[in-house]
Amino acid sequence: MSKNLFRTAVVAAAVVAVFGAAPALADEVAYNVGVTNNYVFRGLTQTDKDFAVQGGVDFSTDSGFYAGAWASNVDFGDGTDAEVDLYGGYKTEAGGFAFDFGVVAYTYVGAPAGVSYDNVELKAAASRAFGPATIGGAVYYSPDSWGVDNESVYWELNGAYTVSDKISLSGAVGRQTFDPGSDYTTWNVGGTYALTDKLGLDLRYHDTNLAGYDDAFVVSLKAAF
Structure with missing residues (x-):
């Protein structure tokens, strides 16, 4: 295992241990x-087309509130080792639709001095099931995106x-x-x-309309328990 993957495995284990210590919440x-x-x-x-080890923990309540943490190794070519996301929000249903309102904090381990990728996004999402199919949409807003003084908005339609x-x-x-x-457009299937x-x-295919950026075939194995 590479040094970055080992560090991320340690970070992911720490996230699970720290947040998993409060299941009573x-x-x-x-x-x-x-x-x-x-x-x-x-x-x-986020890993220069290389492997990633990832892990997280999620808490949810019967009243609809939720919180969680997730970690992965990253490789931006500047020594940054890992991404650790902290998030929380509220889920509810009305009129046959499922709604999700939340906030996501993206933090990064090992970023070089003078560089801050940390940022926060506000999220609003809605979806509706039609038999075996589900159609949804989401919007994410950040007032200070990815370490630069840029407002950003990400819109998504999914199914x-x-x-x-x-x-x-x-x-x-x-x-x-x-x-x-x-700005750019991205899609996956x-x-x-x-x-x-x-x-x-x-198994998933990702692409964008950005010139000079390659598409990607991604294979992921995930265990949930």
């Missing part, structure tokens, strides 16, 4: 661990279709905007196969 606690050949976020690789108990298909198209800055009731294999 939630009605339900869930954990996840995974590995992928390429960590892609909104169409762009999923349950083929069987073991197979589901899904995809999304999104638009990332910066003010000021360059793929499918998940349930190897067991706790282990899933996801």
Whole structure:
């Protein structure tokens, strides 16, 4: 295991240990661990097209409130080792729609001096199920995005279709905007196969309309328990 992957595994384990130490705050606690050949976020690789080890913990309450933490190794070519996300919010249902309002804090371990990738996004999402299909949309807003003084908004339309108990298909198209800055469109499509009731294999294709950026075929294995 490389030094960055080892550090991230330690960070992920620490996240699970620290947050998992307070299960009394939630009605339900869930954990996840995974590995992928390429960590892609909104169409762009976060690991220089290399492997990532990831893990997180989620707390939820019967009243609809939730919180969690998630970690992954990253490689921006400047020594930054890991991404650690902290998030929370509220989920509810009305008129046949599911709603999700929350906040996400992205923090980074090992960033070089004078560089701050840390930022916060506000999230609003809605979805509706039509039999085996689900269609949804989301918007994320940040007043200070990715370490620069740029407002950013990310819009996404997504959908999923349950083929069987073991197979589901899904995809999304999104638009990332910066003010000021360059905007771009991203999309992905793929499918998940349930190897067991706790282990899933996801195959996904990602691309953007950015010149000079490669598309990506991503294979991920994730366990949830």
